[in-house]
Amino acid sequence: RTEVLGLVKAQQVKNTVIVPVGSKGGFVPKKLPAGGAREAILAEGTAAYEIFIASLLELTDNIGPQGIVVPPNVVRHDIDDPYLVVAADKGTATFSDTANGIAIRHGFWLGDAFASGGSAGYDHKKMGITARGAWEAVKRHFREMDIDIRATPFSVAGVGDMSGDVFGNGMLLEKTIRLVAAFDHRDIFIDPDPDLERSWAERKRMFELPRSSWQDYDKKLISKGGGVFARSAKKIPLSPEARVLLRLDAEEATPAEVMNAILKLPVDLLWFGGIGTYVRAAAETDDRVGDRTNDPIRVAAAELRCKVIGEGANLGMTQNGRVEAARRGIRLNTDAIDNSAGVNSSDVEVNLKIALSLPVRDGRLSTETRNPLLAAMTGEVAALVLRNNYLQTLALSLAELRGIEDLGFENRLMQSLETRGLLDRTVEFLPSDMELAERRKRGQSLTRPELAVMLAYAKIVLNDDLIASDVPDDPYLARELVRYFPKPVVERFPDAIEGHRLRREIIATMLANSMINRGGPAFVVRISDQAGAELPAIAKAFAAARDSYGMTELNGEIDALDARVQGALQLSLYASVQDLLLDRVTWFLRNGDLKRGLAEVVTHYRAGIKTVEAALDQALPPERKTARDARSAELVAARVPAALARKVASLPELAAAPDIVLVADRTGKPVEAVTGTYFAAGSFFQLDRIIEAARTIEVSDHFDRLALDRALVEIAASTRRLTAEMLATGMAGAAAVEAWVERRRREVERVRAGIHEIAASGLTLSKLAVAVSLLADLAEN
Numbered sequence: 001r002t003e004v005l006g007l008v009k010a011q012q013v014k015n016t017v018i019v020p021v022g023s024k025g026g027f028v029p030k031k032l033p034a035g036g037a038r039e040a041i042l043a044e045g046t047a048a049y050e051i052f053i054a055s056l057l058e059l060t061d062n063i064g065p066q067g068i069v070v071p072p073n074v075v076r077h078d079i080d081d082p083y084l085v086v087a088a089d090k091g092t093a094t095f096s097d098t099a100n101g102i103a104i105r106h107g108f109w110l111g112d113a114f115a116s117g118g119s120a121g122y123d124h125k126k127m128g129i130t131a132r133g134a135w136e137a138v139k140r141h142f143r144e145m146d147i148d149i150r151a152t153p154f155s156v157a158g159v160g161d162m163s164g165d166v167f168g169n170g171m172l173l174e175k176t177i178r179l180v181a182a183f184d185h186r187d188i189f190i191d192p193d194p195d196l197e198r199s200w201a202e203r204k205r206m207f208e209l210p211r212s213s214w215q216d217y218d219k220k221l222i223s224k225g226g227g228v229f230a231r232s233a234k235k236i237p238l239s240p241e242a243r244v245l246l247r248l249d250a251e252e253a254t255p256a257e258v259m260n261a262i263l264k265l266p267v268d269l270l271w272f273g274g275i276g277t278y279v280r281a282a283a284e285t286d287d288r289v290g291d292r293t294n295d296p297i298r299v300a301a302a303e304l305r306c307k308v309i310g311e312g313a314n315l316g317m318t319q320n321g322r323v324e325a326a327r328r329g330i331r332l333n334t335d336a337i338d339n340s341a342g343v344n345s346s347d348v349e350v351n352l353k354i355a356l357s358l359p360v361r362d363g364r365l366s367t368e369t370r371n372p373l374l375a376a377m378t379g380e381v382a383a384l385v386l387r388n389n390y391l392q393t394l395a396l397s398l399a400e401l402r403g404i405e406d407l408g409f410e411n412r413l414m415q416s417l418e419t420r421g422l423l424d425r426t427v428e429f430l431p432s433d434m435e436l437a438e439r440r441k442r443g444q445s446l447t448r449p450e451l452a453v454m455l456a457y458a459k460i461v462l463n464d465d466l467i468a469s470d471v472p473d474d475p476y477l478a479r480e481l482v483r484y485f486p487k488p489v490v491e492r493f494p495d496a497i498e499g500h501r502l503r504r505e506i507i508a509t510m511l512a513n514s515m516i517n518r519g520g521p522a523f524v525v526r527i528s529d530q531a532g533a534e535l536p537a538i539a540k541a542f543a544a545a546r547d548s549y550g551m552t553e554l555n556g557e558i559d560a561l562d563a564r565v566q567g568a569l570q571l572s573l574y575a576s577v578q579d580l581l582l583d584r585v586t587w588f589l590r591n592g593d594l595k596r597g598l599a600e601v602v603t604h605y606r607a608g609i610k611t612v613e614a615a616l617d618q619a620l621p622p623e624r625k626t627a628r629d630a631r632s633a634e635l636v637a638a639r640v641p642a643a644l645a646r647k648v649a650s651l652p653e654l655a656a657a658p659d660i661v662l663v664a665d666r667t668g669k670p671v672e673a674v675t676g677t678y679f680a681a682g683s684f685f686q687l688d689r690i691i692e693a694a695r696t697i698e699v700s701d702h703f704d705r706l707a708l709d710r711a712l713v714e715i716a717a718s719t720r721r722l723t724a725e726m727l728a729t730g731m732a733g734a735a736a737v738e739a740w741v742e743r744r745r746r747e748v749e750r751v752r753a754g755i756h757e758i759a760a761s762g763l764t765l766s767k768l769a770v771a772v773s774l775l776a777d778l779a780e781n
Contacts, residue, residue: 133341160273167273272316408702608661
């Protein structure tokens, strides 16, 4: 029961990348043959499974030629819901074909899309998809430490064996792995100084065996002092090399003592690929963990000495243990973040089969040709799934980077979810309001494992709210649907994609993931507080800002810098794009006419932003142009490609592009002329210095953050009004500013002097408010 509960919580987090959300349960046959042969037990278990699945289908709505078919003699208390799929796991991992056969016999509308995997599905172990997804997290941790594990040997200790899907696939992903120790439920493996090439080849040989254990490892390939030892032994002899590795002084130790020491090894990576909970918080008792089998082995997080933890398996650590490890500087996420790729892969498979059911029904595609098509898309499906792992772990890194700045918004998110009855902080081990206040005083933000929970809840709630809105029906957002599927299906059967039964759910899931991945866990709460907007408008403003600036493509260029630039620099580049996004979403909510339709808004502003970008060289005042060029040169020196360096260095200036386009629209002046005048006006009042200093003001209080953001909005609004007045002189650029000043020099010089004094005196939130007031008064007058 404890394990199932833990799996349910992990499943909720994984649901953020699947369509629609799912659940987790335990299937336990009560009357298996006592002392029977394996075949007899399997036969009885299969029979019980067939009864269980058939019973579920008899209670489930179906779809027929005329629409929803309600099961007979069933009282329903919910709406029509014909979507039921099963995902094979653990003891039922080989039952996919059995489940699909039952569905087909029952005439269930999903056919062999009912259960993922099987003879016509994606084999997770062959794809290695779960391990590969977790490895995306591992690579990011090391990349942000400026270590490229593709080229640099690194030490690993782990839980599992080479016959296991996650452990086996994981330990073959890099030839730089130095696996020094591991254990499973049968054996303990120790290799103090492994040979990289030979040990990798031997692990591969074992993985490819039909069944294997650590006892199958060629002992001649193990380095001096190592070996394979049975967990059933009373004592394990320890060589001098093993004692040095394990940091044990005795010449022999119990298996439990050895495994405990393995968990505490000072390795680069601790890789969980087997069943069991092995790490708890120091304040937690073993009873609270609920895994009695591993009580003698388990360690406290404070005892860990690894640098990175990869949770390819579920429940390897308690959540409190993760938080404690993170506070001690160990890099990790949560199991649900790391190993979501398997669930994600099953989901894509099911939705692919649903899409292809249309061409199968109308004769454009036969079952015999559909299955090879599915097989041919294995690589693309894997790439789509791994992209989610890449982006979710990046989202956590950015949230961690923002730290204390976002703590107030994260607290607001928790309060909002609690008010709606969607979050229990105790269950999810999240801090209370009082504890968050204490953290704010200490300058401590949420840890990465806590942020992982917040990320998941933000996506789950956002997904539900989007489905309940009209956002998925916007024609422009249909492109989110296209992005979900592999290209061969999109190109060959576009009508099957467009008419997909879960069209709205897929669009909502894709958009929710994009919004939270790029904006952070508290994105919606933050924007709602800043602009007082409802979710549908926020979602559309997000799409408008993202696509007008081409942020997807820009982030893609930054992705390409993996292991080519320093991790901190790459993260700062992402953060620059995120800052622009957060700023401009609010702008589009306040100023963009979203009722015109997203397609028109994006087309209009994308063209205008490109025009502004092209005009910057001529429009920027010398001081500002020099600063931008210096930043660009600095990035190039750090190995950022010149074109990308120039784009990123121009982002602070391009933040004003929508304002410039709006002034051009309202005055009828060319965008180029407005660009020069806008920046000349900012230079005259030294607004660039004010804005730059404002962005460095540290605020942890939620309302201080709102006040700061509001001040920047007011500066932009005043600058727009002043620019329009200056253009009314019939001139442009610096000449327009001078002509306008001549008309009201005394008043202008007074305001200008006040703003300059504030800019030069060290900016605070109160000084910023005064500067905003001065500028607003001038613009109003």
